Amino acid sequence: MSKLKIIANGIIKDNPTFALVLGMCPTLGTTTSAINGFGMGVATMFVLIMSNIVISAVARFIPNKVRIPSYIVIISTFVTIVQLLMQAYLPSLYETLGLFIPLIVVNCIVLGRAEAFANKNTVGDSACDGLGIGLGFTLSLTVIGLVREILGSGSAFGLKFISGDGVLAFVLAPGAFIVLGYLMVLFNKFVAKKE
Amino acid sequence: MAKESTFKNMVIVLGLICLICSALLAVVYSVTEDPIADALIAKTNDAISQVLPEYDNMPGEESSLVEVNGQKYVVYTARKGESITGYAVESKAAGFGGELKLMVGFDAATGDIYNVYVISHSETPGLGAKISDNSPGNFKEQFKGFNPAEKVLKVHQEGGDVDAITASTITSKAFTSAVSSAYDVYRQLKGDSADGVTSATQTNIGGGNDE
Amino acid sequence: MEYVLIIISAIFVNNIVLSQFLGICPFLGVSKKVGTAVGMSAAVTFVMALATCVTYLLQYYVLVPLGIEFLQTVSFILVIAGLVQMVEIILKKISPSLYQALGIFLPLITTNCAVLGVALMVVQKQFGFGGEAAHFFNLGQSVVFATASAIGFGLAITLFSGIREQLELSDVPKPFRGVPIALITAGIMAMAFMGFSGIV
Numbered sequence: 001m002s003k004l005k006i007i008a009n010g011i012i013k014d015n016p017t018f019a020l021v022l023g024m025c026p027t028l029g030t031t032t033s034a035i036n037g038f039g040m041g042v043a044t045m046f047v048l049i050m051s052n053i054v055i056s057a058v059a060r061f062i063p064n065k066v067r068i069p070s071y072i073v074i075i076s077t078f079v080t081i082v083q084l085l086m087q088a089y090l091p092s093l094y095e096t097l098g099l100f101i102p103l104i105v106v107n108c109i110v111l112g113r114a115e116a117f118a119n120k121n122t123v124g125d126s127a128c129d130g131l132g133i134g135l136g137f138t139l140s141l142t143v144i145g146l147v148r149e150i151l152g153s154g155s156a157f158g159l160k161f162i163s164g165d166g167v168l169a170f171v172l173a174p175g176a177f178i179v180l181g182y183l184m185v186l187f188n189k190f191v192a193k194k195e
Numbered sequence: 196m197a198k199e200s201t202f203k204n205m206v207i208v209l210g211l212i213c214l215i216c217s218a219l220l221a222v223v224y225s226v227t228e229d230p231i232a233d234a235l236i237a238k239t240n241d242a243i244s245q246v247l248p249e250y251d252n253m254p255g256e257e258s259s260l261v262e263v264n265g266q267k268y269v270v271y272t273a274r275k276g277e278s279i280t281g282y283a284v285e286s287k288a289a290g291f292g293g294e295l296k297l298m299v300g301f302d303a304a305t306g307d308i309y310n311v312y313v314i315s316h317s318e319t320p321g322l323g324a325k326i327s328d329n330s331p332g333n334f335k336e337q338f339k340g341f342n343p344a345e346k347v348l349k350v351h352q353e354g355g356d357v358d359a360i361t362a363s364t365i366t367s368k369a370f371t372s373a374v375s376s377a378y379d380v381y382r383q384l385k386g387d388s389a390d391g392v393t394s395a396t397q398t399n400i401g402g403g404n405d406e
Numbered sequence: 407m408e409y410v411l412i413i414i415s416a417i418f419v420n421n422i423v424l425s426q427f428l429g430i431c432p433f434l435g436v437s438k439k440v441g442t443a444v445g446m447s448a449a450v451t452f453v454m455a456l457a458t459c460v461t462y463l464l465q466y467y468v469l470v471p472l473g474i475e476f477l478q479t480v481s482f483i484l485v486i487a488g489l490v491q492m493v494e495i496i497l498k499k500i501s502p503s504l505y506q507a508l509g510i511f512l513p514l515i516t517t518n519c520a521v522l523g524v525a526l527m528v529v530q531k532q533f534g535f536g537g538e539a540a541h542f543f544n545l546g547q548s549v550v551f552a553t554a555s556a557i558g559f560g561l562a563i564t565l566f567s568g569i570r571e572q573l574e575l576s577d578v579p580k581p582f583r584g585v586p587i588a589l590i591t592a593g594i595m596a597m598a599f600m601g602f603s604g605i606v
């Protein structure tokens with residue numbers, strides 16, 4: 001499999017949100033605006049790439065029975081690094097994303113890719129997989145955030161195009177579920193069919 | 196593939212991973228420690244500069260602790276030349292989603308609220324989160340120039356003069372009560388300890404002023 | 407009185423699944439049958455209360471005194487993973503029948519973000535109920551909050567599984583089948599739960 005194919009797979013065929021349906025908590029919780037969704041996606045992508053690289057490099061040395069705890073420690077280390085860096089250099093984004101940054105640890109995507117891909121592939125391929133899945137996740141989150149922002153606040157990427165509020169429900173919890181549900185329907189109808 | 200899962204192997208590998216990871220984190224922590232502290236100070240200074248009238252000192256470095264009704268508040272003093280022009284009071288209240296932290300600035304002479312800055316909140320996006328909205332006609336605007344001595348610092352529903360955010364009465368009440376306790380601190384500073392405001396102790400925590 | 411407010415708030419007003427978006431994976435994953443949903447929520451309640459208690463003590467008696475709060479995420483997730491394993495082993499020895507009922511759900515709980523989420527929430531966020539000033543929870547309040555949050559999770563997932571059992575029998579358009587219709591249903595449920603907002 002070529003590296004490009006691996007990356008493309010992560011974006012469409014194995015899209016973590018719409019095809020694999022993994023990592024739903026941050027997908028719903030942080031997509032109140034396109035920027036927030038994008039920020040969360042990038043943070044997750046960083047953790048994914050780094051943990052994929054490290055795990056594929058050390059997987060050979062880890063006894064099978066302590067596999068999962070070892071992966072969790074490695075992943076949570078990178079999550080904490082992201083957390084500290086964000087706090088230092090992007091404090092306002094850190095505040096908005098809040099609790100969901102440490103929760104990247106239990107994002108099933110990261111552990112899932114470690115188990116399903118990184119521990120049986122080379123470092124290079126694993127990095128590409130992390131990048132592809134990460135891009136797919138970022139893209140999905142940005143799209144969901146954008147739709148919710150347009151409908152709910154009448155703005156796109158923070159730029160307001162109508163005065164006043166949009167349909168508030170879309171910024172609130174119910175809107176998250178409903179927007180994701182309908183986007184998934186569209187994905188099933190148009191994208192998944194082509195594959 | 197993977198190494199054999201003997202007890203010795205497992206302990207060594209897991210121990211080693213934990214050791215390396217915590218060492219790595221300690222390094223990253225020590226590198227980011229200062230920038231994190233700086234970001235916090237920058238945020239406080241930004242808040243102060245937005246809520247205080249004209250000054251020529253560094254209010255961020257002239258802070259003191261004031262105790263009102265058993266709660267401690269951090270107050271930053273603004274001066275221009277010899278005279279005090281304003282006070283910025285850090286105040287908090289329990290909002291709808293958690294803690295709500297404000298910086299409230301007062302004009303030292305008149306007691307008017309100069310401006311209010313939302314330091315942090317965890318209110319619902321689209322509803323309570325509007326307290327930090329900066330677009331024209333926002334919720335915070337009505338507090339500019341508000342004099343709590345002349346008007347009542349309570350939402351309309353409770354007979355006050357504050358317009359609550361639609362569908363976010365709890366947040367609006369919390370915001371208003373934080374402003375109101377900041378005003379108690381202001382009155383304390385002006386030596387006007389009327390109803391309820393008792394036992395003041397003021398300790399200076401800011402460095403190097405010649406007061 | 408404060409405990410009552412914490413319980414009502416955690417179960418209904420700030421429902422962990424429907425308004426905080428924590429624990430969505432099991433919420434969608436194990437909600438096809440009412441029976442499994444009830445089993446899962448029982449296991450989550452048990453682990454969440456225990457985990458919050460342990461991580462609370464860890465935070466205030468180990469991490470804070472030593473000044474190593476930056477290891478919070480790493481140590482919390484390790485404690486939870488270890489705890490889940492331990493509960494599994496003990497349960498197997500002491501009560502095989504209970505193990506039979508809850509056993510299969512236990513490994514899934516490590517990656518249930520609701521458990522880590524609640525453990526982090528009680529040490530990071532300040533709460534205030536009934537008009538009093540916001541403050542950090544003490545141990546008792548933390549455990550009550552964790553238990554109530556887990557009950558909220560149980561309530562949401564049980565109600566949801568009831569609806570999904572009905573959905574199985576109805577004729578859903580093809581692109582909607584599976585997760586999408588479940589999400590839209592959850593959205594409508596979340597809307598219903600919004601009706602509770604403001605009562606505490």
